[in-house]
Amino acid sequence: MTDMTALSPSAAEPARADTAISPSLAILIEVALAVGGFGIGTGEFAIMGLLPEVATAYDVSVPEAGRVISAYALGVVVGAPVIAALAAKLPRKTLLLMLMGLFALGNALSAIAPDFLSFTALRFITGLPHGAYFGVAALVAASMVPPHRRARAVGRVMLGLTIATLIGTPIATFLGQMLSWRSAFLLVGGVGALTVVLIALFLPRDEVAAGASIRRELGAFGRLQVWLTLAVAATGFGGMFAIFSYIAKTTTDTAGLPATTVALVLALFGIGMNVGNVLGSRLADWSLKGTIGGMLAFNVGMMSVFSLTAHNPVMLFVCVFLTGFGFAACPAVQIRIMDVAADAQTLAAASNHSAFNIANALGAWLGGLAIAWGYGYASTGFVGAGFSAVGLIIFLISIAMEKRASGRR
Known part of the structure; x- marks a missing residue:
C-alpha cells in the first residue's frame, strides 16, 4: 500500500x-x-x-x-x-x-x-x-x-x-x-x-x-493562542445551540405554527448547515480570519433579528436557515487552531470539538434560563447574539495579540 x-x-x-x-x-x-x-x-x-x-x-x-x-x-x-x-x-x-x-x-x-x-x-x-x-x-x-x-x-x-x-x-x-x-x-x-x-x-x-510524544502534544495547552481559539469556539457558537435547542417550541408557541411544521423548520436548519459548510470552507481558504470574524459579526445581527421577528413565520424560516448557515465559520476555526498549535496539532484539533460541545451545553443552558425567567422562546436569539459577540471580542483580542507578537519578531 x-x-x-x-x-x-x-x-x-x-x-x-x-x-x-x-x-x-x-x-x-x-x-x-x-x-x-x-x-x-x-x-x-x-x-x-x-x-x-x-x-x-x-x-x-x-x-x-x-x-x-x-x-x-x-x-x-x-x-x-x-x-x-x-x-x-x-x-x-x-x-x-x-x-x-x-x-x-x-x-x-x-x-x-x-x-x-x-x-x-x-x-x-x-x-x-x-x-x-x-x-x-x-x-x-x-x-x-x-x-x-x-x-x-x-x-x-x-x-x-x-x-x-x-x-x-x-x-x-x-x-x-x-x-x-x-x-x-x-x-x-x-x-x-x-x-x-x-x-x-x-x-x-x-x-x-x-x-x-505526549509531552509535545500537551504543549498545545501552553500556547495562549490555542486557548483563545478554543474560547472562540466555546462561546462564539453557543448561540446556534441556544436557538436550535428550543426551535420546536419557538415554532409552535411563538410563531403559532402547527406541530407538523417543526420538521420543515429542522430541515431548513440542516440545509443552512450544509450550505454554510460548503461556502464557509471556500471563504476560509480565501480569508481565514475574515471568515471567522465576519461570520461572528453576522451572527450577532442575524440572531438579534431572530428574536425581534420570531413571531413572523416567514422571518422565522429565514432566520432558522441563517442560524444553520452560521456553521460556515466551523471549518475556518478548525484550520485556525491547527495553525496556532504549531507542533501539537492533534491535541488542539481534537480539543476544538470539545469546545464545540461546551458551546452546545452553554447555549442550551443559558437559552433555557432566559425562557425560565419569562422572556419567552424568542429570547434565545438575543442569548445567541450575546454568545457571538463574546466570541467576536475574544477573536479580535487574539488577532491583536498575534499582530503585536509578529511586530516584535
Whole structure:
C-alpha cells in the first residue's frame, strides 16, 4: 500500500499535500472520513428524537432520559484531549481505526443495554472518540491538499456531519419510532463499522511524526493562542445551540405554527448547515480570519433579528436557515487552531470539538434560563447574539495579540 509519511507532517508548518496520493484516492479517503462523520452526527442527534421511547423502555421520565445526551457530550469533552494526548505516538490511520471501532462497538452495545445505568455509561463511552476522530480526520484531509485548499478539504469531511442533520438523523429517528429505538443505534453502529472498512481500504499507512510524544502534544495547552481559539469556539457558537435547542417550541408557541411544521423548520436548519459548510470552507481558504470574524459579526445581527421577528413565520424560516448557515465559520476555526498549535496539532484539533460541545451545553443552558425567567422562546436569539459577540471580542483580542507578537519578531 502507498506510503503516506506526509500525512504526519511536522505540525510547525502548514500541512502539505502528499504528492504520492492521486486526486482520485484523496477523494476516496475524504469520502471514508465523511462517512464516519455521518455516523457520529446521526448518533449524536437521533437520540434527541427518541428520548420518549428510551424513557418508556427503561421506565424513567423523559428529563431523566435526557441525561444520556449529557453523558455523551461529557464523553466528547473528556475524550478528545485525553485520547489525542495518549495516542501521540500512534500512526493516524491506526488511531482513526481504533476511534471508529470504539464508536461502532459503543453504539452496538447501546442497542442491547439491559438497564438505564449501563445505557448511560455506554453513551459516555461512545462519546469518547467523537472529538479525536474529527480532529485527526481534519488533519488527514488538510495534509492531502495544498495549503490554500485546506479549509475546503476539512469542509468536505465535515459534510458527513452536516448531511447527518438533514438525512441521517431523520432516518434513524423514523426507524427508531417505527421499529425500536434500539434499531437506530444498530444502524449507527453499522455506519461506524462501514467506516472502519473504508478507512482500512483507502487510507494508506503513515508514520508517526519525528519527535511525537505526549509531552509535545500537551504543549498545545501552553500556547495562549490555542486557548483563545478554543474560547472562540466555546462561546462564539453557543448561540446556534441556544436557538436550535428550543426551535420546536419557538415554532409552535411563538410563531403559532402547527406541530407538523417543526420538521420543515429542522430541515431548513440542516440545509443552512450544509450550505454554510460548503461556502464557509471556500471563504476560509480565501480569508481565514475574515471568515471567522465576519461570520461572528453576522451572527450577532442575524440572531438579534431572530428574536425581534420570531413571531413572523416567514422571518422565522429565514432566520432558522441563517442560524444553520452560521456553521460556515466551523471549518475556518478548525484550520485556525491547527495553525496556532504549531507542533501539537492533534491535541488542539481534537480539543476544538470539545469546545464545540461546551458551546452546545452553554447555549442550551443559558437559552433555557432566559425562557425560565419569562422572556419567552424568542429570547434565545438575543442569548445567541450575546454568545457571538463574546466570541467576536475574544477573536479580535487574539488577532491583536498575534499582530503585536509578529511586530516584535
